[in-house]
Amino acid sequence: MKTSLSPAVRAAGLALMVLAFGCDSAPERHPRTTQRVVLSAESEAPDVPMEVISAIEVVLPPGPQGSAGYAWEISSNNVAVLEQMGPMKPAPSADASVSPGAAVSFYALKPGKSVLRFVLVRPGEAEAIPAAKCEVTVRVSD
Numbered sequence: 001m002k003t004s005l006s007p008a009v010r011a012a013g014l015a016l017m018v019l020a021f022g023c024d025s026a027p028e029r030h031p032r033t034t035q036r037v038v039l040s041a042e043s044e045a046p047d048v049p050m051e052v053i054s055a056i057e058v059v060l061p062p063g064p065q066g067s068a069g070y071a072w073e074i075s076s077n078n079v080a081v082l083e084q085m086g087p088m089k090p091a092p093s094a095d096a097s098v099s100p101g102a103a104v105s106f107y108a109l110k111p112g113k114s115v116l117r118f119v120l121v122r123p124g125e126a127e128a129i130p131a132a133k134c135e136v137t138v139r140v141s142d
Helices: 007-022
Strands: 034-038 048-051 055-060 071-076 082-084 102-108 112-121 132-141
Touching: 034 048, 055 112, 055 132, 071 102, 102 132
Parallel strands: 034 055, 048 132
Antiparallel strands: 055 102, 071 112, 082 102, 112 132
8 A cells, every 4th residue: 555745744855965965065155355474472463354255364373392183273253254275284293392383264144243262282182281372463454
């Protein structure tokens, strides 16, 4: 005996397929310009002005001696102003006793201010004490 699915069950199945196959990709961003900012754990970075529809690439330094196994993480960002464009990319390191530097890019969505804070911590530790910190304030205008 052949059974037929009700229209409601068929609609629910179709909705699940649509959600599963095409709704989890982020929009591809094409910034007009990209500026590069190299941060240092020892000195404060000046504010960075930028315009909407542009990008900023933040370059983080290698960690201090003995920081092998640590990784840079973002601890602060105003996501309404700056959108992260992809995962943080570790830089190649010649010294195995220190954590590598890293780079990450952000896209300016709208005018405003975002304070980007980065901490160098051991991944997976719930209450980690940072081995280093970096910060830069980004001011986005029209």
